[in-house]
Amino acid sequence: MAKITLSIIKADIGSIGGHIKPSQKLLETVENYVKEKGRGFIIDYYVGFTGDDVAILTTHKRGVLNPKIHKLCWDAFLAGTKVAKAQGLYGAGQDLLVSAFSGNVKGMGPQVAETEIEERPAEPFLMFAADKTEPGAFNLPLYLSFADPMHCAGLILAPTIKKGFKWVIMDVAYTKADRVIELVTPEESYDVAALLRDNGRFVVESIWSRETQEQIVSASTTRLHNIAGKYVGKDDPVMLVRAQKDFPATGEILSPYTIGHFVSGFMRGSHTGPLMPVKKNSPISYFDGPPIVSCLAFSIKNGKLTEPADCFDQPYWDYVRTKISQKAEEIRRQGFSGAAMLSMSELEYTGVMETLKELEKRFKVRRK
Ligand code: F6R
Ligand code: MG
Ligand code: MG
Numbered sequence: 032m033a034k035i036t037l038s039i040i041k042a043d044i045g046s047i048g049g050h051i052k053p054s055q056k057l058l059e060t061v062e063n064y065v066k067e068k069g070r071g072f073i074i075d076y077y078v079g080f081t082g083d084d085v086a087i088l089t090t091h092k093r094g095v096l097n098p099k100i101h102k103l104c105w106d107a108f109l110a111g112t113k114v115a116k117a118q119g120l121y122g123a124g125q126d127l128l129v130s131a132f133s134g135n136v137k138g139m140g141p142q143v144a145e146t147e148i149e150e151r152p153a154e155p156f157l158m159f160a161a162d163k164t165e166p167g168a169f170n171l172p173l174y175l176s177f178a179d180p181m182h183c184a185g186l187i188l189a190p191t192i193k194k195g196f197k198w199v200i201m202d203v204a205y206t207k208a209d210r211v212i213e214l215v216t217p218e219e220s221y222d223v224a225a226l227l228r229d230n231g232r233f234v235v236e237s238i239w240s241r242e243t244q245e246q247i248v249s250a251s252t253t254r255l256h257n258i259a260g261k262y263v264g265k266d267d268p269v270m271l272v273r274a275q276k277d278f279p280a281t282g283e284i285l286s287p288y289t290i291g292h293f294v295s296g297f298m299r300g301s302h303t304g305p306l307m308p309v310k311k312n313s314p315i316s317y318f319d320g321p322p323i324v325s326c327l328a329f330s331i332k333n334g335k336l337t338e339p340a341d342c343f344d345q346p347y348w349d350y351v352r353t354k355i356s357q358k359a360e361e362i363r364r365q366g367f368s369g370a371a372m373l374s375m376s377e378l379e380y381t382g383v384m385e386t387l388k389e390l391e392k393r394f395k396v397r398r399k
Contacts (some may be wrong), residue, residue, distance in 0.1 A: 034147050035074070035334045036097070038089045038160055040104040042141040045115025045123035045356075046083040050163075052314040053080050053111070053120070060114045061085055064107035072099060072332030081325040082162030082315040083122070084267050086113065090252075090334040093143040097171075101135040108141065142251035144269045146237075147326050149245070151276065154331045157284060159270040163305070163315060164296035164322035166203065166252050166268040167230025168306055172287035173248065174227050177238055178216040182286040183279050186217075191242040191277040199237045200226050201252045213238060219247045231295060231377055240277055247278045250306065274328075281328060285342055288324065291355030293362070297324045300379035302372055305358040308343040308351060321359045 045062075046053050062078040065087055069076060075090040086102045091097070108127055111126035115123035128140035137143055148154070161168055175182040177196050185192035194214045200223070202210040214223050226233040238248035250270040274281040291305035297320040310324045365371045375384075 033092055034094075035150055035331070036091050036094055036100075036145060036147045037156065037271055037331075038095070038097075038100055038104075039086055039160075039271060040101065040136060040141050040143050041081075041084050041086040041160055041267070041269045042108050042126035043084045043116075043122060043128060044108050044112045045120035047120060049121050050315050050319055051318075052083060053085050054114070054118055056118065057111045057114045058085065059121065061087065061111040062306045065089065065103060065112045065304075068106065069103050070281075072221075074101070075336045077158075077327075077329070077336060077339060079160075079325075079327070079328055079339075081160040081309070082267070082313070083322055084126075084160065084162050086158070086160045086269060088158055088329075088336075090331065090336060091230070091333070094147050096135045096137065097167045098134055101143075102132055104141070105132045105136050105139070112158070117272040122302065140253075141279055142253055142267060142269045144249045144271045146246050146249040146271055146273075148273070150331065153275070155274045155281060156283065156329055156331065157272045157274060158327045158329065158339070159269075159272065160267075161269075161322065161324040162267045163300075163304075164268070164294045164306060164324075165230065165266045165318045166234045166250065166254065167227075167232075168294040168322065168324070169250050169268060169270050170227040170230050170233070171290075171292050171391045172284075173235050173238065173250075175287035176284045177248075178220045178223060183283045185279055185283060186368060189277075192279065193355045194241045195384050196247070196259060197239040197241060198223055198235060199239075201234050202232060202253050203234050203252055204232050215241065234392065242277050245273075245277075247273050279340070284328065288326075288343070289351050290359050291351065293358075294322050295373055300396065301377070303362060303370055305355045305362070307355045307359070308348055310344040311339065311341045317359065318363060321355070341368070 037227045059363045065076050074090045113125035125190050126140040158253045180186040200212050234252045236252050239246050249266045254266050272284050287307040294304050297304035298318045308323045311325050326342040330337045362371050
């Protein structure tokens, strides 16, 4: 059977009233573009939003990093940007960092997660999209879903899962090329943890089954401020995760999102906030946040998608959201102090540097 490629490409191309959400007209324009211009070479598609970001999921047979697929999404974002400009939306075209398309959108601003699969008889997969945070936000949940039996019961109960996983982790501080390491769990799980503790530096790029050699996870690793060299918004990642059978179950993959772990992002991409699992097409609000993550589950047959099942639209997650709101409120109570605001190297607004430079001149060393 021919292989099927799943591609998620996501970008912030403008939103209503600040960084709340894209307009209906913008979304329709992006969706219609993909539908019309993708005819004949994409099998199926889904367009939705998470906070101020629009995500395009396509299924096709052209493999990963395919120029035609990437150009389709890039041009759909350009069409959406035109609408954003005409409507006066905020941050129109924000994530389209270069003026001309060249080959694929990696390194051009949008976030990308893709995988080419041999469809299993039943092929459930999850599409994650996060806003007001960074790619490392998926580090902890992935570790817990794939290496910790406290969340992944399959590590104890299912022999094929117990065999463990291969991790490909990227050093995103290295900008000249892709710098990656391969590690296996369970044998090297402490080494994986040693890297994944540093969300700003090391990011999971993919996870593979040691039982079947198949790719299970593909996550985006692009850091916009490494590309642009200046503040252009946070890097709001996307991720594809295949589920069930020889892979962790959907519920095991969702389980860690009950924590609302603290991540970088929030207001001005410069604060710490808890990651809140939200329903599909949720806006951003409190303190340009909180950092949010949506998750849509799909099934697929010969590349044809079902409608999405909204994983965080269930009463349990209302309770989780209330608890995470309390965490958000708690850290916001300390405003700019200490752990609430990011360290100098992670700040995305550099105005404070100029203030410090000015103040530097006024410091005096007291002679004893
Ligand atoms: C964070 C984000 C917002 C903006 C903030 C200020 O990712 O997009 O928090 O940083 O709204 O935006 P400007 O400086 O454009 O007014
Ligand atoms: Mg934005
Ligand atoms: Mg965003």
